[in-house]
Amino acid sequence: MNPEERRAMIADASKTELHIHVEGSLEPELALDLARRNELALPYRNVREARAAYAFTDLQDFLDIYYAGMGVLYTPRDFYEVAIAYLRRAHADHVLHVEMFFDPQAHTPRTTFDSVMRGLTVAADEARGWGMTVSLILCFLRHLSEKEAFETLENAERYRDELLGVGLDSTEVGNPPEKFRNVFAAARDMGLRLTAHAGEEGPPEYVWQALDVLGVDRIDHGNRAIEDPALVARLARDRVPLTVCPLSNLKLGVVDDLRDHPLRRMLDAGLMATVNSDDPAYFGGYINDNFVRVADALDLSLDELEQLFRNSFLASLGIPMP
Ligand code: ADE
Ligand code: ZN
Numbered sequence: 001m002n003p004e005e006r007r008a009m010i011a012d013a014s015k016t017e018l019h020i021h022v023e024g025s026l027e028p029e030l031a032l033d034l035a036r037r038n039e040l041a042l043p044y045r046n047v048r049e050a051r052a053a054y055a056f057t058d059l060q061d062f063l064d065i066y067y068a069g070m071g072v073l074y075t076p077r078d079f080y081e082v083a084i085a086y087l088r089r090a091h092a093d094h095v096l097h098v099e100m101f102f103d104p105q106a107h108t109p110r111t112t113f114d115s116v117m118r119g120l121t122v123a124a125d126e127a128r129g130w131g132m133t134v135s136l137i138l139c140f141l142r143h144l145s146e147k148e149a150f151e152t153l154e155n156a157e158r159y160r161d162e163l164l165g166v167g168l169d170s171t172e173v174g175n176p177p178e179k180f181r182n183v184f185a186a187a188r189d190m191g192l193r194l195t196a197h198a199g200e201e202g203p204p205e206y207v208w209q210a211l212d213v214l215g216v217d218r219i220d221h222g223n224r225a226i227e228d229p230a231l232v233a234r235l236a237r238d239r240v241p242l243t244v245c246p247l248s249n250l251k252l253g254v255v256d257d258l259r260d261h262p263l264r265r266m267l268d269a270g271l272m273a274t275v276n277s278d279d280p281a282y283f284g285g286y287i288n289d290n291f292v293r294v295a296d297a298l299d300l301s302l303d304e305l306e307q308l309f310r311n312s313f314l315a316s317l318g319i320p321m322p
Helices: 003-012 028-038 047-053 059-072 076-092 113-128 146-162 177-189 204-214 223-227 229-237 246-251 263-268 287-298 302-314
Strands: 015-021 095-102 133-141 163-169 193-198 218-221 241-244 272-275
Touching: 003 287, 003 302, 015 076, 015 218, 015 241, 015 272, 015 287, 015 302, 028 047, 028 059, 028 076, 076 095, 076 113, 095 113, 095 163, 113 133, 113 146, 133 146, 146 163, 146 177, 163 177, 177 193, 177 204, 193 204, 204 218, 204 223, 204 229, 223 229, 241 263, 246 287, 263 272, 263 287, 263 302, 272 287, 272 302, 287 302
Parallel strands: 015 095, 095 133, 133 163, 163 193, 193 218, 218 241, 241 272
Antiparallel strands: none
16 A cells, blocks of 8 residues: 555544543644633743644653643533544544543642533533544543542542543553552442553553553553563453554654554554554644554554554443444
């Protein structure tokens, strides 16, 4: 396949997106509008300054700007607007199903859990009218304590039926999965599905902990799993999905060059890898851009691309009945 054929094939393919932080889809144009509407300050005055600030050296450098940017989200309408803008974009990319992460603990110091949930659920309902399904995954911030994660899970009890599962994100190194052992067990007892960011910057040991201590159904990123042959064998044996995010990895220095991205090695090892956008407003591309860039860099074949699109459905934690 030449690059043009590949681009057309990627654009047309039906797919799911399983690793998208709704707050990471907040484009600077909308952030600036919301800052004006809510009379709040942002660390940049215009879109040009915002884009100039999006030159990250690592995950923490990104997270500092990401948390500052989402400080403009206040009312249910604000959360609705960021979510619906992402869902429209995903719909145009032929995404049929979305598992959408959100970070309530990054919002509850300034607004209510209910504002977040009301905005996101209205957007999800609207997208159902276009034939998409949308599931919500509440992420605990791993730089905060397990006690704070428990308080968030308590807040979520009222919204149990609106949630597919819980995840774990934010600063990875120094915050191993085992720190959240008890709250993940409690989430499982509520019937929630479990996933965790692991092996993005953290070592393979964190991926083992996510599997064996938290009992996750899926690993978000998982790049560094490839360093440990026994872990690769385990992930392959149990068909554990990996939600891989190539442009995120490039922008955050997880890989220096997309030609060195582990995606092909993951597929060759029989891992259930999927391609996703993570925080598209910050990393320069939505899901189809991620497919095109990584497929070009690794010269992925038609068979490999078809496998990735199939994996995107197989790796879903639960597509709700329409
Ligand atoms: N929150 C949003 N994007 C993230 C990422 N790539 N890693 C960890 N936490 C995140
Ligand atoms: Zn992520």
